[in-house]
Amino acid sequence: MRSVPYVNLATQWAEERHVLAPAVEAALASGQWVGGPLVEQFEQAAETYCGVAHIIGVASGTDALILSLRALDIGPGDEVITPPNSFVASTAAIIFAGATPVFADVLPDQNMDPAAIERAITPRTKAIMPVHLTGRIAAMDAIMEIAGRHGLAVIEDAAQAMGARLNGRSAGAIGTVGCFSAHPLKNLNAMGDAGFVGTNDDALAARLRRLRNNGLMDRNTVVEWGVVSRLDNVQAAVLLHRLTGLDDVVAKRRHNAARYTERLNPAFVFVPPTEPGQFNAFHTFVVQVDRRDELQAYLTAKGIGTAIHYPIPIHLQPAAHSLGHGAGSFPVTEAQASRILSLPINQFLTDADIDTVADAINGFYA
DSSP states (O other): OOOBOSOOHHHHHHHHHHHHHHHHHHHHHTSOOBSSHHHHHHHHHHHHHHTOSEEEEESOHHHHHHHHHHHTTOOTTOEEEEOTTSOTHHHHHHHHTTOEEEEOOBOTTSSBOHHHHHHHOOTTEEEEOOBOGGGOOOOHHHHHHHHHHHTOEEEEEOTTOTTOEETTEETTSSSSEEEEEOOTTSSSOOSSOOEEEEESOHHHHHHHHHHTBTTEEETTEESSOOOBOOOBHHHHHHHHHHHHTHHHHHHHHHHHHHHHHHHSOTTTEEOOOOOTTEEOOOSSEEEEESSHHHHHHHHHHTTBOOBOSOSSOGGGSGGGGGGTOOTTSSHHHHHHHTTEEEEOOOTTOOHHHHHHHHHHHHHHHO
């Protein structure tokens, strides 16, 4: 049986080397390695792509979250509602800001349940942080209605959703602020850690630009304490090129997802359906199955790469013990954690690769 890799960054580099190698060399030769015109060009291109007034490049997706919380004056005494099934960075950012994460359980599609958000609101709630898990935008219409009614900020964790849209609006362009990761495994990927923040709020954008650069208003004037979290010129050169091909990357991943959905036996494999208005970017293709661990071992033995995003919910992590949650606190999240499996979805897969994976899974259950 043919092997099917979960990721294939080597092929991406081989295909783009003739463009990226000279682009990186030019960025280095410019002598401007931090900030500069390439960063500004990427920010402007991403503003156009996302349909937001401002994009602010930062050093990582985690920094995008932390700086956004800081720019919104969220800190000690405040609560931020977020899901417990995300990558740990979303909750960690809230902790680092000095605020308290309050978890809300999720829907069958793994995104936050608006009804659970409503139940989690207290007088201390300052913001809602939905996570667009797997590249599928959460129920933002309902979330924005709840936020508006309660006077809350909405911080979109769009780390996995660059290229996704909901009713024609881009991920990260719907809430108060949108936070993106350009980690090497993302659809729009740098060659190292990188991230950016999107917003339509002029004052918020100005503050984010200061906070990422030591709180400096100009070279010699510090108006507030900030950090160093700048997008460097080399990563900007990479992202500027890859942004031009992002729609093709998303289209191929959507094609792969559609073929999986057509080929996988729904009697054994649950694929969350696409709702009206959703345009999913499929950063990951996550199915829900019984006997998940057995299936994963079976696929591994056949040379098929898989992953689990994420096997231990955040509220059950050792670091989260002080938050006071135990098993059974968020039943939907916990039930999904034992059933979710991420199948290969990268844009370099062929139809034959998808069929190999689907046939192996169907055969396992047959």
